[in-house]
Amino acid sequence: MSQFFLLLVIPSALAYALGGHAGSSCVRRAASASMLDPAAPVLTGADLRDSLARALDKSPKKYIALLGSTGSIGTQTLDICREYPEYFEVISISAGSNVELLAKQCIEFHPKVVGLAAAEKEQELRDRIRAAGAPMPQIVVGPEGQTAVAVAPGADTVVTGVVGVAGLLPTIEAIKLGRTIALANKETLIAGGPVILPLLKKYGAKMTPADSEHSAIFQCLQGVPPGALRRIILTASGGAFRDFSTEQLIALNAAEPETVRKKASTHPNWDMGAKITVDSATMMNKGLEVIEAHYLFGCGYDDIEIVVHPQSIVHSAVETSDTSVIAQLGWPDMRLPILYSMSWPHRLKVDYGRGIDEKFDLVKLGSMSFKAPDVVKYPCIPLAYAAGRQAGTMTGALNAANEMANELFRAGSFDFFGIPKVIEKTMEAHQPDFLQNPTLEDIVRVDAWAREQVKAEAKRLAKTPILL
Numbered sequence: 001m002s003q004f005f006l007l008l009v010i011p012s013a014l015a016y017a018l019g020g021h022a023g024s025s026c027v028r029r030a031a032s033a034s035m036l037d038p039a040a041p042v043l044t045g046a047d048l049r050d051s052l053a054r055a056l057d058k059s060p061k062k063y064i065a066l067l068g069s070t071g072s073i074g075t076q077t078l079d080i081c082r083e084y085p086e087y088f089e090v091i092s093i094s095a096g097s098n099v100e101l102l103a104k105q106c107i108e109f110h111p112k113v114v115g116l117a118a119a120e121k122e123q124e125l126r127d128r129i130r131a132a133g134a135p136m137p138q139i140v141v142g143p144e145g146q147t148a149v150a151v152a153p154g155a156d157t158v159v160t161g162v163v164g165v166a167g168l169l170p171t172i173e174a175i176k177l178g179r180t181i182a183l184a185n186k187e188t189l190i191a192g193g194p195v196i197l198p199l200l201k202k203y204g205a206k207m208t209p210a211d212s213e214h215s216a217i218f219q220c221l222q223g224v225p226p227g228a229l230r231r232i233i234l235t236a237s238g239g240a241f242r243d244f245s246t247e248q249l250i251a252l253n254a255a256e257p258e259t260v261r262k263k264a265s266t267h268p269n270w271d272m273g274a275k276i277t278v279d280s281a282t283m284m285n286k287g288l289e290v291i292e293a294h295y296l297f298g299c300g301y302d303d304i305e306i307v308v309h310p311q312s313i314v315h316s317a318v319e320t321s322d323t324s325v326i327a328q329l330g331w332p333d334m335r336l337p338i339l340y341s342m343s344w345p346h347r348l349k350v351d352y353g354r355g356i357d358e359k360f361d362l363v364k365l366g367s368m369s370f371k372a373p374d375v376v377k378y379p380c381i382p383l384a385y386a387a388g389r390q391a392g393t394m395t396g397a398l399n400a401a402n403e404m405a406n407e408l409f410r411a412g413s414f415d416f417f418g419i420p421k422v423i424e425k426t427m428e429a430h431q432p433d434f435l436q437n438p439t440l441e442d443i444v445r446v447d448a449w450a451r452e453q454v455k456a457e458a459k460r461l462a463k464t465p466i467l468l
Contacts, residue, residue, distance in 0.1 A: 039197055062156060065091055065093075065159070072334075073159070076335050090110075112154065163185065174205070183341070184338070192443055217316045217318055220327065221297070228321045229298075230318075235315060241264070279402070282380045282406075284419075291395050311369070392438060397446050398423065400446070401422070423454070
């Protein structure tokens with residue numbers, strides 16, 4: 001297998017790869033064919049009145065429905081609820097199959113509704129709760145559990161920490177109730193953007209980003225006048241191979257593919273799961289964040305720029321129409337963006353030692369550095385821009401293809417550069433069936449198809465059976 005290849009990207013990706021940032025206003029380039037109504041609140045008109053009403057509310061307590069309570073986002077969300085019970089009350093939670101942890105959460109937080117995907121473990125969950133003498137919640141098993149949690153009576157903020165397109169339907173049902181969506185499920189916008197955005201507008205629901213980069217942009221935009229957003233600057237750590245030249249990475253991948261596989265699963269800054277760590281190594285995570293930023297903030301792809309920032313202190317920035325650049329800085333700590341996604345528009349007082357370890361100190365930090373990403377070393381970046389510009393079902397195909405390619409790479413099915421190869425081939429295979437204005441059913445169908453297509457492409461790439 002050739003270790004160095006010419007990536008035959010879809011032509012629209014070349015604009016980014018060759019550097020095509022014209023500096024034009026986002027409000028004029030929000031989408032290829034038409035303007036976008038952004039998912040994140042924009043402080044204009046009714047949105048402004050609603051935001052002011054929320055900010056002036058003397059009782060800013062939020063009632064939380066949490067999808068994916070046993071995952072990384074979910075456990076950190078509950079850490080915040082535990083630390084600040086005067087501001088957050090847990091109404092409902094859902095999980096997949098980790099009954100032991102879910103039971104502990106039920107015993108501690110007393111949710112009224114609990115969703116459990118693994119129906120066969122319902123009795124075990126009930127037994128654990130009963131043995132602890134805790135109140136027995138309403139337990140809904142199977143796929144319906146997520147939706148039951150999202151629409152649980154009394155909740156006003158839904159934290160979407162669940163992974164995959166399974167998070168789409170419960171998010172939609174919560175939007176229909178006008179609830180605030182604290183967004184941590186990337187499929188909601190990357191795959192479901194064409195469906196989600198019109199629903200947010202129709203039902204007057206709010207969406208606040210819970211990941212660090214989009215939270216940074218969201219925070220920077222608070223108080224920026226309508227039409228003043230000119231450019232978004234997404235910062236990236238650069239992942240495991242940020243200090244490798246393109247030539248060094250290609251050579252190491254050719255000589256020692258297992259060394260590259262192991263290193264790709266170790267992040268230099270963050271302690272994350274295996275999948276997102278590999279996404280950071282390929283920088284597909286940043287490509288996916290570009291698509292999310294487009295839907296969240298209504299900014300055109302020519303006006304969303306990626307900058308590698310190894311220290312992960314500047315979490316992202318915006319440029320306004322008068323060329324001022326506003327950035328959000330802080331130590332790398334996911335609890336802070338999760339906190340703001342739930343507390344918006346309020347700023348809660350956080351005491352050092354009560355969840356936050358130490359104050360931010362510029363002198364202690366000393367210095368920061370920035371550089372442009374190498375799209376030859378990171379070919380997933382132009383693939384993401386290409387999918388975003390095409391929009392429709394292509395972004396969902398990209399996301400699903402990446403998830404399966406990531407899994408196959410970690411299983412040893414192909415080398416590091418096999419990830420963008422099979423993703424690109426899957427995108428090409430999707431062209432005949434591409435839909436510009438998909439339904440939710442179309443999005444779910446394309447997601448499943450793309451995963452199977454990646455397996456087929458991987459078999460052709462390796463010329464050996466791949467068993468998963």
